[in-house]
Amino acid sequence: MTKRANIGGAAALLCVALAVAAPAAAQQPIDGKAVFEKWCAPCHGDGPGKPGTNALQALYKGAKPALLEKRTDLPPDLTKQFVRTGVSVMPFFRKTEISDAELDALAKYLAHK
Amino acid sequence: MALPEGVTQATFDRALREFEKAVGSRWVFTSDADVALYRDAYSPFQGEPEERVASAAVAPYTVEEVQAVVRAANTHRIPLYTISTGKNLGYGGSAPNLSGSVVLDLKRMNRILEVSERNASALVEPGVSYFDFYRYIQEHKLNVWMDCPDPGWGSLIGNALDHGGGYTMTTFRNHFDAHCGMEVVLANGELLRTGMGAVPNAKTWQQYKFGAGPWIDGLFSQSNFGVVTKMGFWLMPQPDAYLTGTVSVPKHQDLVPLVDILNYLENSGIVNGMPQLGSPLLGGFFSPIGTELRDMLARNAPTEELEAYAKRKGTGYWSCTVKFYGPARSIQANWEYCQEKFAAIPGATFENGETYKFPLSAAEIEDITRNQAAGSRSATLPEFGIPSLTMFSIGARTETNPNPSAGHMWFSPIIPRSAEAIFEANRVFAEASKQLDVPLNAVGFSLPTTYWNRAFIFLFGLPVTKDPATNKKNRAKFEQIVKICAEHGWAEYRTPPAFQEAVMDTYSFNDHALRRFHETLKDAVDPNGILSAGRYGIWPKHLRKV
Numbered sequence: 001m002t003k004r005a006n007i008g009g010a011a012a013l014l015c016v017a018l019a020v021a022a023p024a025a026a027q028q029p030i031d032g033k034a035v036f037e038k039w040c041a042p043c044h045g046d047g048p049g050k051p052g053t054n055a056l057q058a059l060y061k062g063a064k065p066a067l068l069e070k071r072t073d074l075p076p077d078l079t080k081q082f083v084r085t086g087v088s089v090m091p092f093f094r095k096t097e098i099s100d101a102e103l104d105a106l107a108k109y110l111a112h113k
Numbered sequence: 114m115a116l117p118e119g120v121t122q123a124t125f126d127r128a129l130r131e132f133e134k135a136v137g138s139r140w141v142f143t144s145d146a147d148v149a150l151y152r153d154a155y156s157p158f159q160g161e162p163e164e165r166v167a168s169a170a171v172a173p174y175t176v177e178e179v180q181a182v183v184r185a186a187n188t189h190r191i192p193l194y195t196i197s198t199g200k201n202l203g204y205g206g207s208a209p210n211l212s213g214s215v216v217l218d219l220k221r222m223n224r225i226l227e228v229s230e231r232n233a234s235a236l237v238e239p240g241v242s243y244f245d246f247y248r249y250i251q252e253h254k255l256n257v258w259m260d261c262p263d264p265g266w267g268s269l270i271g272n273a274l275d276h277g278g279g280y281t282m283t284t285f286r287n288h289f290d291a292h293c294g295m296e297v298v299l300a301n302g303e304l305l306r307t308g309m310g311a312v313p314n315a316k317t318w319q320q321y322k323f324g325a326g327p328w329i330d331g332l333f334s335q336s337n338f339g340v341v342t343k344m345g346f347w348l349m350p351q352p353d354a355y356l357t358g359t360v361s362v363p364k365h366q367d368l369v370p371l372v373d374i375l376n377y378l379e380n381s382g383i384v385n386g387m388p389q390l391g392s393p394l395l396g397g398f399f400s401p402i403g404t405e406l407r408d409m410l411a412r413n414a415p416t417e418e419l420e421a422y423a424k425r426k427g428t429g430y431w432s433c434t435v436k437f438y439g440p441a442r443s444i445q446a447n448w449e450y451c452q453e454k455f456a457a458i459p460g461a462t463f464e465n466g467e468t469y470k471f472p473l474s475a476a477e478i479e480d481i482t483r484n485q486a487a488g489s490r491s492a493t494l495p496e497f498g499i500p501s502l503t504m505f506s507i508g509a510r511t512e513t514n515p516n517p518s519a520g521h522m523w524f525s526p527i528i529p530r531s532a533e534a535i536f537e538a539n540r541v542f543a544e545a546s547k548q549l550d551v552p553l554n555a556v557g558f559s560l561p562t563t564y565w566n567r568a569f570i571f572l573f574g575l576p577v578t579k580d581p582a583t584n585k586k587n588r589a590k591f592e593q594i595v596k597i598c599a600e601h602g603w604a605e606y607r608t609p610p611a612f613q614e615a616v617m618d619t620y621s622f623n624d625h626a627l628r629r630f631h632e633t634l635k636d637a638v639d640p641n642g643i644l645s646a647g648r649y650g651i652w653p654k655h656l657r658k659v
Binding site for chain 1: 142146151170503514
């Protein structure tokens with residue numbers, strides 16, 4: 001069995017068109033939780049082996065939740081600042097990784113928690 | 114915005130306009146804030162004028178866009194620096210070797226073009242990360258694994274091109290070895306396919322590596338002769354089961370036959386997972402030691418005393434965990450055969466380890482993750498082709514490390530696969546630690562971290578701090594260690610841009626014949642020197658030191 005990704009041939013052309021049509025793409029709602037799952041959860045998720053969650057546990061010692069998704073004090077600008085400047089061994093993320101629109105959605109998602 | 118050296122503002126502006134025409138203005142980054150995202154987050158130069166920084170970045174989405182960007186750069190003599198996912202942290206991240214380069218960011222090219230379960234192979238673009246690929250395999254319920262390194266956010270292509278490695282079967286652990294076929298954009302914008310890919314309508318691009326004639330794939334790794342836009346990989350069919358077993362031996366000198374027997378078992382294909390040498394007595398990368406032992410080592414206690422201590426405590430002096438993938442019955446038989454071989458060492462004892470059947474359950478994956486996070490010596494996620502960032506706790510803030518570092522740089526020499534070499538390396542590293550005051554085996558004992566077919570890799574993370582003066586000192590120490598290693602006939606397999614020239618300087622046989630050959634090639638295939646100038650010490654003619 002050979003499986004081919006959906007993005008190939010004509011589908012790839014369609015994606016080029018979508019990518020170039022930035023304003024239209026920007027109007028589509030982006031799921032902030034999905035951005036979190038993809039880009040943040042490997043370090044800041046729940047469960048064992050999450051260096052970001054462990055680091056925040058060590059920093060706050062329970063005074064604040066170690067899980068970012070449990071925090072209620074994360075204004076959007078703060079999330080954006082950490083994503084674009086990094087902290088300690090957490091690197092910053094480029095716009096080809098997390099676009100401005102995705103970062104907006106992520107920051108809103110974490111702010112509304 | 115910093116201009117590339119020797120390029121006028123007018124020329125640079127013209128080139129940027131052509132880049133915008135090629136990829137769309139949204140994907141050409143020129144503002145200070147955007148360009149700052151291309152710094153090396155772990156740069157050992159942070160806060161210093163010598164930090165290598167980009168002038169701009171351009172992010173194509175298709176091969177045709179890459180060709181257009183490269184052609185424009187070639188026309189206007191603009192230096193480009195190619196990255197895949199840009200997450201080669203500890204080895205340079207997304208920053209160029211040459212300040213002022215325009216980063217050619219291939220992250221958007223993230224298509225998984227083909228995964229063949231029947232051929233156990235894949236064809237991907239540079240922006241595909243190990244996380245992306247694992248997700249794809251899971252979603253499509255494919256019975257194949259992709260060998261992955263510790264951090265899952267890296268690029269399959271980028272990691273293989275930088276000679277990265279993983280943890281599954283021997284055949285797949287060396288990621289460059291496991292590749293099959295490439296597509297490359299050359300400095301003049303021309304498109305090249307290697308191996309069987311050079312045959313129009315090739316049916317075997319991911320099936321046979323070499324094609325006919327010279328096999329040139331190696332030229333595009335750790336180099337700057339082209340921009341790799343596609344690469345094929347061989348995948349590991351999901352095995353039936355996994356098994357580990359540990360042998361412990363009582364005497365210091367037992368390490369000699371232990372390594373030799375291990376080599377035989379691995380080179381014969383009987384042990385097919387990545388082994389792990391350890392010393393329950395002496396500690397090392399994975400086993401910190403207690404205070405009593407620390408004191409004994411600090412006063413250079415004689416070997417007999419250490420052996421007696423090991424006997425008293427009931428621990429071996431050395432241990433070796435061997436790992437197997439395959440049918441449950443076969444790998445059990447292989448482990449029994451290993452025990453017969455290791456039993457040649459008087460006093461050898463054996464312990465059955467872990468067993469897993471595949472696919473793993475969610476609960477098993479969570480247990481493995483928990484053990485890995487706790488730093489136990491049991492199986493880790495990458496041994497099952499599961500990417501994560503768990504190992505990224507190195508240097509991060511934890512209960513026991515309240516002051517996190519600002520990054521790290523890896524010192525990673527290749528050491529021969531013998532106990533004699535391990536003993537010598539430890540003597541040399543201990544002396545260098547003392548002399549230079551760096552944390553290489555200051556107390557305890559270093560054992561290999563990575564196991565290639567015929568070589569060991571030792572791995573030491575040197576901290577990057579926020580203090581330029583400290584970083585400057587650490588850089589000088591790093592270069593000293595590189596030299597000390599070279600004096601003993603060892604050299605590094607991979608290094609951050611800050612040290613690529615120093616490392617390549619050690620590959621100096623016959624008055625740097627290798628470097629001169631690289632330079633001859635560079636002049637031939639990239640005469641304007643636009644591609645990743647300085648990568649692994651290969652500079653274009655106009656930037657070469659005379």
